[in-house]
Amino acid sequence: MKEHHYFKIYKPYGYLSQFVNHQNKRRSKKLLGELFDISSETMAVGRLDEKSEGLLLLTTDGKFSNYITSSAIEKEYHVMVDGIITPEIITELKNGIEISVEGKAYITKPCEAKIITDTSHIFERYVRDERHGVTSWLSITITEGKFRQVRKMTAKVGLPTLRLVRVRIGNYKLEAMQPAEVLPINY
Numbered sequence: 001m002k003e004h005h006y007f008k009i010y011k012p013y014g015y016l017s018q019f020v021n022h023q024n025k026r027r028s029k030k031l032l033g034e035l036f037d038i039s040s041e042t043m044a045v046g047r048l049d050e051k052s053e054g055l056l057l058l059t060t061d062g063k064f065s066n067y068i069t070s071s072a073i074e075k076e077y078h079v080m081v082d083g084i085i086t087p088e089i090i091t092e093l094k095n096g097i098e099i100s101v102e103g104k105a106y107i108t109k110p111c112e113a114k115i116i117t118d119t120s121h122i123f124e125r126y127v128r129d130e131r132h133g134v135t136s137w138l139s140i141t142i143t144e145g146k147f148r149q150v151r152k153m154t155a156k157v158g159l160p161t162l163r164l165v166r167v168r169i170g171n172y173k174l175e176a177m178q179p180a181e182v183l184p185i186n187y
Contacts (some may be wrong), residue, residue, distance in 0.1 A: 001017035004061035005042065006187045008172055009035075010143055011056040012179035013125060017047040032056075035180045045069060046145060046169075053125075054078075055174040057185070068169060069145065076112075076141040076168035077150050080120060081159035085115050085136045089157045092142065099152040108153060112141035123179055127162050135162060 011017060011032065019033035021043070032044065038058070043096075045057040045065045054077075059065055067073070093113040098105050103172045116137045138157075139148055167174045172185060 002060075004064065004187075005039065006057060006061065006064065006185045007042075007058040007182050008174075008177070008185050009056050009058060009182045010123075010174060010177040010179050011048050011053055014050060016050055017019055017044045017056060019044075022115065032058075036182055038182075046075075048164075048166060049148060052164040052166065053123075053179065054164075055078070055169055055172065055177075056166070057169055057172060058182075059187075060187070071109075071143045072110075073170040074141050074143055074168070076139060078116060078119065078165045078167050079138050079140060079150060079154060079161055080127060080135050080163035081138065081154050082133060082135060082154045082162055083159045084134055085138050085159065088155060090114060090138070092157055093138075093153060097156050099146070099149065099156055101146045106146065106151065108130075108146070109144055112139070113142070114136075114139050121167070121176070122165055125163070129156060139167075141168075 015030045015032055017168060018031055039060060041060045042058050045059055045068045048056055064083060089112050092108060094108050097110045098107050116139050119137050150164060154161045
């Protein structure tokens with residue numbers, strides 16, 4: 001029986017969640033494979049888009065990948081938004097809102113959402129100057145993963161996402177990891 005490998009990585013901003021580029025139009029994009037040497041059988045479990053950062057799991061085990069991407073597993077994101085988060089907006093996000101998925105209206109499943117004020121656990125990265133408006137942070141925990149779902153949710157409530165950091169997938173946490181850091185995990 002083949003021994004599988006499991007890792008967590010802090011995917012840095014500006015990288016695609018893949019190791020090999022199969023597209024001509026995206027030749028200049030930065031890939032995870034540039035950060036470290038890893039087996040060609042390793043795959044990213046789920047994705048974070050190029051402008052998102054944070055926790056990404058890597059494995060050689062397809063069953064593990066399917067389990068982690070299932071709706072049984074929570075994914076928590078800490079999100080910097082343009083504007084002030086109100087209790088009404090938190091309620092709206094929690095109850096599920098209509099977004100567009102593949103050109104069709106979709107109501108997100110109820111989720112956890114709360115305002116966060118302590119962001120000391122998040123790696124500092126310049127986003128924009130304060131004079132361009134007030135920003136605030138919230139935590140959103142979802143069990144589904146539609147394409148750019150969290151970004152679409154915050155935009156729908158009038159608070160565009162400026163920075164998106166995944167901090168938790170199930171019991172796996174980003175903790176004090178730094179961008180591009182890779183650590184083995186147990187499954």
